[in-house]
Amino acid sequence: MFELDQRLRQDTIDCGSFPLSRLLLMNDCSYPWFILVPQRENLREFYHLEEADRQQLWVESIQLSLWMDQYFHFDKLNVAELGNIVSQLHLHHVGRRKSDPAWPGPVWGHRPAVPYPQQEIEVLRQATAIAFADLLKQD
DSSP states (O other): OOOOOOHHHHHEOOOOOOEEEEEEESOTTOEEEEEEEEOOOOOSGGGOOHHHHHHHHHHHHHHOOOOOOOOHHOOOEEEEEOOOOOOOOOOEEEETTTTTTTTSSOOOTTOOOOOOOOHHHHHHEEEEHEEETTBBOOO
């Protein structure tokens, strides 16, 4: 049975489920930052996914990336699979702007997260629900 890593649970806001992945919003309003987590047991690496799931993850990543680009208007989108702290397979999507606090360096460890105000969380949850209405299940 799929279980979301504790660190991801504590650092993110759940925005629902795509056919394969949980859609999470990183609770740091310094950057537009979403994470896709394939809902499969004991996955640590992309290549551990079955072929159909690998393809589905890319489909979901591209759909998320296109929406983020239109919604947030950033300078660059960084998509990365890192697992040094959280080993569970997850795919970061971080919109970067030349004006962001960490530019041009990495966002990880740059400074403590600045949590979203509750009103902004609701706006982003609603925006993702509308953008992905045909794909996203709200849990």
